[in-house]
Amino acid sequence: MNLKPLFVKLLILSNLSIFAQTGREYFNSYQELKYTNGKSKEKAEWNEGLIVGKRKLFNEKGVLIEEHSFSKDSLVFKDGKPIKGLGTLKTFYPNGSVASIIPVYEALRQVRAEFEYEISIDYDVFLKGYFENGKPAYEFKLERPIVLNGSRTENYKNINMFYPDVLLLNKTLIQDGLGAEITIYNEDGSLNGKGKIHNGKKIGYWKLLNKSGKVESEGEFLEKGLEKEYQVGKWKFYNESGNLVKEVEYYKSGGGKNFKYGDFINLNKTYNDSSVLMSVIQYPSVTDINIYVDTIELHYPNTQLKLKYNEQDKIEMFNGMPYNYSGKYESYYSNGNLKESGYLSKLPRGGASESEIAVNECIMKPTKKIGRWFYFNESGKMVKIIEYDFCGNVKSELADNKVEKEDSKYQSQKTNYKFDYIVKL
Secondary structure, eight states: OOHHHHHHTSOOOTTOOOOEEETTOOOOSEEEEEOTTSOEEEEEEEETTEEEEEEEEEOTTSOEEEEEEEOGGGEEEETTEEEEEEEEEEEEOTTSOEEEEEEEEEEEEEETTEEEEEEEEOSSSOEEEEOTTSOEEEEEEESSOEEEOOOSSGGGTTTEEEOTTSOEEEGGGTTTOOEEEEEEEOTTSOEEEEEEEETTEEEEEEEEEOTTSSEEEEEEEOOTTOSSOOEEEEEEEEOTTSOEEEEEEEOOSOSGGGOOTTOBOEEEEEEOTTOOEEEEEEEOOGGGTTOOOOEEEEEOTTSOEEEEEETTSOOBBTTSOBOSSEEEEEEEOTTSOEEEEEEEEOOOTTOOOHHHHHHOTTTTSOSEEEEEEEEEOTTSOEEEEEEEOTTSOEEEEOOHHHHHHHHHHHHHHGGGOOOOOOBOO
């Protein structure tokens, strides 16, 4: 489940107004502020500088976006005056449904000769968010408490806001970031997953569930440091029945500029719905940063190998040198017998030089067969040998009697038979 679309729906709390007051000139009455268009901006019930009752904040269209509630019973008094209280801060969707509920504290804090109204969020209480249908969207606890304070002007917009990614941040904390243990839900109210997030992004190990409550995927997200959320290391994915259908490995660290977050590395596997291995792909590894090798294996449902492609094996050219832009290809029948065997050319990753093009004018032509290819029937008998040039065109086909001679040798030697794949100009 991606947190971005979910929490983009949450309202920006740009109107969490917190004000500084000089001396002991506390608000001590009902106050209403308006926008220049006449719409209500804020309605608040003040008592000796604290909210006793409700404080409502509206957008310029007059729609309620936020509400602070502090009951008289929650207030702590000193010398007959309220000094702090526990209440709730609610945010709302445009349709009026609750978007989030945040337990908050209010207090008066003396700063030199002034007193400052202060709202804070503690770390030992759950903060909850909701979908527009009223179902829970998430709940979490902060790593540490946050004090929301500042002036009544620009801090309306800058100091405190409910990030689209869920976390309440204080402006001074943005550099270090803020993390939390979070539980997220699907829109039907079922559990989606539990884990850590930092600045609204998943970090560390996560196990994500489908709507049936079964594991959908599990693996690790990149720890703190980047703006984007990345999967790293080994990940497993499951179908609706809970069967393993895919294993992949993402780049995690090391390898320098040759690798970036989001790249596949090492072995990646896919399975059918019964968790039978269907394919294996070998991506470049971090330890072999100068060798870009792709190895692919596909399997039949009966687990027999269907095809195999390996770029570690290079075809030999007429001069005895390996042709670097090639890879060995073999396909098989479902009974396990070899179907065809030969080499494919591939496009150079970094392009080709003029001298390379002069020798091989088709070097930049997409994947094609080159050199000798050997073909077999389903019973395992060699039935055809065709030679291809560097452009993938048929250069020649061996006569039947020569093919039969090679087949006799192949049948008698089997695994010891040496295929002559050599490519000639």
